[in-house]
Amino acid sequence: MLSYMYFKSVYDKKFDKWSLISDLLIRKAIFYDDEELEGDAMIPVTSRAEKLMSNKYFRKLLVNEITSAKKSITGISADNLKHLYVQQGLDKYALNNLSSGRWYIRAKAVQELTIMDMHEFVEQICLYTDDKNDLVRMEAQSALVHFNGFDGLHFLDTVTYPISNWQQIKLLQQLSNVSPSQIDMSPWFKSANSTVIVFALKLARTYQRFDLYYDIVSCLDHSDPTVRYEAIHCLKDIYTDETSDDLISRFLHEILKNQLAMIKVMETVGTDKDLLFLLDLLTYENDEIKIHAARALVQSNKDGMISLEKYSREENQSIKEIVMHIKGEIAA
Amino acid sequence: MSWQTFILHFFTYGILLYSIILLICYVLIGAFSISETRSYLHKNSFTDYRMLASSTETPSMSILAPAYNEGANIIENVRSLLSLHYNNLEVIIINDGSKDDSLEKLINAYDLYKVDFFVNQQIKTKPVRGVYKSYNPVYRKLIVVDKVNGGKADALNVGVNIAKNDYFVCIDVDCVLEQDSLLKLAKPFLETTNQRVIAAGGVVRIANSCEIEGGRLVKVHLPKQFLPRIQTLEYIRAFLLSRMAWTKLNGLLLISGAFGAFDREIVINCGGYNTNTVGEDMELVVRMRRYMEERDEPYKVAFIPDPLCWTEAPSTFKILGRQRNRWTRGTIETLRFHKVMLFNPRYGILGMLSYPYWLFFEFLAPIIEFFGTIGMIIYCFTYAINWSAILIIVGVLCMGILYSIFAIMMEVLTYNQYRGRKDILRLVGVAILEPFVFHPFVVWSAIRGNIDLIRKNNSWGEMTRTGLATEKKG
Numbered sequence: 001m002l003s004y005m006y007f008k009s010v011y012d013k014k015f016d017k018w019s020l021i022s023d024l025l026i027r028k029a030i031f032y033d034d035e036e037l038e039g040d041a042m043i044p045v046t047s048r049a050e051k052l053m054s055n056k057y058f059r060k061l062l063v064n065e066i067t068s069a070k071k072s073i074t075g076i077s078a079d080n081l082k083h084l085y086v087q088q089g090l091d092k093y094a095l096n097n098l099s100s101g102r103w104y105i106r107a108k109a110v111q112e113l114t115i116m117d118m119h120e121f122v123e124q125i126c127l128y129t130d131d132k133n134d135l136v137r138m139e140a141q142s143a144l145v146h147f148n149g150f151d152g153l154h155f156l157d158t159v160t161y162p163i164s165n166w167q168q169i170k171l172l173q174q175l176s177n178v179s180p181s182q183i184d185m186s187p188w189f190k191s192a193n194s195t196v197i198v199f200a201l202k203l204a205r206t207y208q209r210f211d212l213y214y215d216i217v218s219c220l221d222h223s224d225p226t227v228r229y230e231a232i233h234c235l236k237d238i239y240t241d242e243t244s245d246d247l248i249s250r251f252l253h254e255i256l257k258n259q260l261a262m263i264k265v266m267e268t269v270g271t272d273k274d275l276l277f278l279l280d281l282l283t284y285e286n287d288e289i290k291i292h293a294a295r296a297l298v299q300s301n302k303d304g305m306i307s308l309e310k311y312s313r314e315e316n317q318s319i320k321e322i323v324m325h326i327k328g329e330i331a332a
Numbered sequence: 333m334s335w336q337t338f339i340l341h342f343f344t345y346g347i348l349l350y351s352i353i354l355l356i357c358y359v360l361i362g363a364f365s366i367s368e369t370r371s372y373l374h375k376n377s378f379t380d381y382r383m384l385a386s387s388t389e390t391p392s393m394s395i396l397a398p399a400y401n402e403g404a405n406i407i408e409n410v411r412s413l414l415s416l417h418y419n420n421l422e423v424i425i426i427n428d429g430s431k432d433d434s435l436e437k438l439i440n441a442y443d444l445y446k447v448d449f450f451v452n453q454q455i456k457t458k459p460v461r462g463v464y465k466s467y468n469p470v471y472r473k474l475i476v477v478d479k480v481n482g483g484k485a486d487a488l489n490v491g492v493n494i495a496k497n498d499y500f501v502c503i504d505v506d507c508v509l510e511q512d513s514l515l516k517l518a519k520p521f522l523e524t525t526n527q528r529v530i531a532a533g534g535v536v537r538i539a540n541s542c543e544i545e546g547g548r549l550v551k552v553h554l555p556k557q558f559l560p561r562i563q564t565l566e567y568i569r570a571f572l573l574s575r576m577a578w579t580k581l582n583g584l585l586l587i588s589g590a591f592g593a594f595d596r597e598i599v600i601n602c603g604g605y606n607t608n609t610v611g612e613d614m615e616l617v618v619r620m621r622r623y624m625e626e627r628d629e630p631y632k633v634a635f636i637p638d639p640l641c642w643t644e645a646p647s648t649f650k651i652l653g654r655q656r657n658r659w660t661r662g663t664i665e666t667l668r669f670h671k672v673m674l675f676n677p678r679y680g681i682l683g684m685l686s687y688p689y690w691l692f693f694e695f696l697a698p699i700i701e702f703f704g705t706i707g708m709i710i711y712c713f714t715y716a717i718n719w720s721a722i723l724i725i726v727g728v729l730c731m732g733i734l735y736s737i738f739a740i741m742m743e744v745l746t747y748n749q750y751r752g753r754k755d756i757l758r759l760v761g762v763a764i765l766e767p768f769v770f771h772p773f774v775v776w777s778a779i780r781g782n783i784d785l786i787r788k789n790n791s792w793g794e795m796t797r798t799g800l801a802t803e804k805k806g
Contacts, residue, residue: 001737001760004744005753104374111378134523135378162525169389169522195525202389257597287452318450325450332447332465 015061021049022062026069029084030077043084053088063090067115078117085116098124103133110139114146122147129155138167145174150181153203156188162195168202180207189215194224201230205237213238217246225255232261236268243269248277256286263292270300275307282311287318294319294326305330340711344721347704351728354693358735364577369637369746372576376638381515384522385417391498391521392420393514393593396491397505398484399425403432407441409505412547414473418514423474424491425505429481438476443468455489455604458482463494484589485605485612492596492604501593502613504643508539508549509591513640517593520634527630530620531594533587534640535571537749538564542642549642554755559652560645562770565762567645569739572637572746579635583686585621587633589613591641598623609669610790611662618670618682625679639747653777660781661790663695698778705772729767736763 029043052058063085070081085091094116097109110128113121128140141163144152153171156163163171188200189212197219204212216238219231235243247262247269254262263281266274278300281293298304305327312323384390395413399406406425413423427435438444449463457479464476479490488502499521501514510516513534520532540560543551555561578584587594589612599605602623605612617633624631646652667690674691676683708725711718740759743749750756 001741001756004741005756008744104377107378134525135375139378164523164525165389165391166519166522169387170383172389173383173387287450288454291450291452321448321450324448328448 018052018058018061019065021046021052022058022065025049025062025084026065026081029080030069030073032080042087043080045088059090059093062088063094063112066090067112070115082116082118091116091118091121094118095121095124098128103136106131107133107135107139110136110143114139114143117147119147126155130159130161132161134161134164137161138164138170141167142170142174145171149178150175150183153183156191156196156199159193159196162193163199164195168195168199171199172202172206175203175206185209185212186215189219194222194227197222197224197227198230201227201234205234208237210238213240217243220246220250225258228254229258229261232258232265236265239265239269241271244271244274248274251277256288260288260292263289263296266296267299270296272301272303275301275304278304279307279311282319287322290319291322291325294322295329298326298330340718343704343707344718344724347700347721348724350700351724354697355728355731357689357693358731361573361577362735362738364580365573365742368576368580369572369742372637373746379519381512381519384515384518385419385512388419390419391518392496393418393422393518394491394495394497394500394596395421395423395514396488396495396500396502397423397425398428398487398491398502399430399434399505400428400481400484400487401430401432401434402505403430403434403437405506406434407437408547410438410442410474412508413503413505414471415511415547416509416514417511418518420497421473421514422495422497424477424494425474426477426479426487426491428479428483428487435476435478439464442466442471442474442476444474444476449494451490451493454493454600457486457489457493460490460494483607485607485609488612489604489607492599495596498596499593500596500599501591502589503641504590506644507536507590508544508547508642510549510638510640510642513591516636516638516640520632520636521593521595524632524634527632528595528598528624529634530598530624530631531587531592531617532634532636533575533584533592534636534638535575536567536588536590536641536643537639538567538645539642540645540647544642552749554750554752554758555645557647559647559649559770561758562762562766563645563652565736565739565759565766566770568743568759569736572742573735573739575635576637578686579633581681581685582632583681583689584633584635585618585682585686585690586614587617587635588641590643594620606669609662609665610658611666614662615666615669618666621682622670622673622679625682637746639749649773653773653780656774656777657781657784660695660698660778661785663690664782664785667691667695698775699782701775702779705775732767732771733763736766 025045032043066081066085070078073081091113094109094112097105100106100109106128110125113125122144125140125143128136129144131137131140137159141155141159144155146152185200185203188196191197191200201216201219203209204216216231216234219227222228222231232247235247244266247265251259251262263278266278270278275297278293278297282290284290284293294308297308301307308323308326312319395416397409397413402409410423410425425438427438443466444464445467446462447465451460451463459480461478461480464478466472466474475494477490477494479487491502492500499518501517503509517532517534521529538555538560539549540555540557541553542549543553555564575584575586592613594616598620599616602616602619606615606619609615621631621633646655667687670687673679673683673687675688679687708721711721737760740756740763744756750759
């Protein structure tokens with residue numbers, strides 16, 4: 001323990017010195033006069049820093065600092081950093097790391113090349129979008145979206161491994177920074193990979209793709225309940241006059257979670273013609289269905305509250321409490 | 333061979349065998365913990381939690397915080413919960429029939445009014461007296477529930493009934509959470525694709541002597557008092573080694589009641605928290621796992637090594653004794669409720685490894701240790717002392733100390749919360765002292781827990797706290 005603490009303090013001192021050298025190098029690159037960087041011009045690097053380049057720990061430190069600086073700056077300074085990165089051959093090391101046996105080195109290499117905007121390596125990165133390691137493929141998929149925006153999503157045509165919700169959030173976040181595109185998403189709704197369909201549904205909802213309405217409705221009959229749930233959720237934003245009928249016709253065959261989601265969507269898409277259906281739900285045993293139905297009844301029908309109150313007068317105590325609950329919600 | 337010699341040999345070699353198996357378990361726990369922690373830290377280096385904080389796609393969460401006579405600090409504690417970084421959040425405070433002025437204080441501080449609220453009794457509980465919401469839109473996330481006293485498990489069940497979100501996080505209202513704790517806890521639920529994550533836990537750390545301002549942890553210090561300091565080491569060992577190792581094996585049985593997230597749907601299907609045990613946190617995780625195993629559904633109980641929750645540790649032997657007594661009773665009750673799983677291959681790792689480990693090395697260890705010590709004393713008085721037995725004891729003690737030092741190493745290499753060299757050396761000192769000062773007391777408390785259980789004493793045991801607000805800086 002004591003020897004570890006001793007070596008750590010020695011390493012920390014060395015690390016502080018290296019940190020200083022790399023800081024100076026990065027500062028020099030950021031403030032370098034852009035006109036001097038035309039062609040094969042070089043950012044001057046001290047002999048000490050040059051010597052340290054063969055040390056993999058120093059290189060790791062330098063790359064971490066360059067990528068962290070690159071993330072927070074744009075324009076000429078960012079270009080200069082990229083120039084320094086290439087000039088010192090750090091891109092070659094990253095490329096070598098892509099074929100490492102360790103997943104975290106491969107993932108780090110993909111991330112590094114993405115941050116440094118190394119477009120020339122897109123083809124190599126593309127090979128990792130269906131890697132068996134989740135982190136590597138996540139980084140590769142994010143890289144394609146970073147480089148090509150919506151066109152980068154074409155990895156969805158071939159991806160066989162599931163795309164986690166975490167990755168879906170990350171991709172949606174990245175896409176929010178690029179201008180929307182009318183990319184052809186229909187093939188993704190027919191993917192054998194359920195998570196691709198779920199992601200396509202999220203994209204359709206986020207980008208209000210009304211042209212995909214029938215693709216979305218077709219997902220209501222998918223065998224995977226998660227896909228059906230996402231499709232129901234999507235219909236809250238992308239709907240037509242037929243939507244409530246589409247939902248009602250499938251209601252009885254759904255699992256409870258999806259039934260509740262359907263009733264929730266009825267709050268938005270329901271009309272006066274759905275009054276009887278919603279009133280019928282109030283006779284169900286499950287109190288959660290009753291609350292959702294009562295809420296949908298009030299939200300979707302102009303006479304919903306009157307019908308609900310009339311119904312509650314004839315029914316048991318729990319319905320009366322539910323009506324009070326809904327009234328309270330509206331008042332709030 | 334005389335019967336005395338036979339007993340002596342049986343006793344000596346029995347303890348030797350038990351010790352060897354226990355040491356093997358410790359070595360394996362250490363190895364699995366290193367592997368899992370390394371993997372987590374590598375994965376975490378690619379994670380940007382800010383992305384989750386701003387996303388509308390995050391899973392919705394409800395915080396459930398039962399409160400009983402917490403009037404002294406409740407306003408501050410609730411404010412701290414309301415300030416957590418998370419998008420889809422509701423904070424439900426359950427006043428479990430407090431005898432003090434907790435409810436009045438909350439009503440006044442947060443501008444609350446009673447609402448008509450239909451409580452869907454998916455889990456049977458004691459009656460709810462009222463549900464309160466705030467007039468002030470700033471506190472729109474807050475729901476306060478006033479109910480008839482029924483204990484922590486019953487209060488949590490009321491929270492589960494009232495919560496409307498997919499996941500809930502149960503916490504002790506007096507705990508201090510890291511601002512990004514919910515973001516970190518949500519990640520396992522989002523990143524797992526081939527299994528359903530039914531629960532997730534995070535590391536609980538000791539907050540005594542730490543600087544806390546406005547319900548937020550400002551600076552970490554090693555506790556100044558001896559008992560909290562020794563518990564700091566105990567928590568590091570339990571969370572960084574044991575729980576990480578069991579997570580690697582997907583055999584984790586316990587998520588601390590002080591801070592854990594659960595899949596609400598599975599909890600309701602399982603019948604909620606068991607009100608007939610004082611170990612409701614462990615019992616729920618075991619029951620959820622059993623439920624999933626019996627349905628052959630792939631699942632996972634996740635655990636993350638980041639320090640997310642800070643709690644006040646008992647600083648007197650009296651309170652500590654009550655806590656350990658309760659923990660022992662909770663463990664025994666849980667093991668008893670689910671005894672069908674012992675060495676039952678139907679339950680996989682749960683039945684073949686996790687349950688037997690808890691039975692033999694968590695429940696039985698203090699009993700064996702206690703009677704072993706009594707035996708040793710008797711042998712000393714009858715001059716029948718066996719030197720090989722003494723060697724075993726010394727060996728076990730040394731391994732115990734080494735294991736603690738290994739835990740401190742893991743802490744330094746990973747999260748390094750106690751940065752000063754002096755603090756680390758103090759922790760090493762505590763690791764050397766623990767087997768002689770603290771451990772015998774813990775064993776004795778466990779024995780008292782066993783006795784209380786036999787006497788059918790089911791009390792929770794009053795947990796008087798000095799309050800973390802008193803540790804404020806300046």
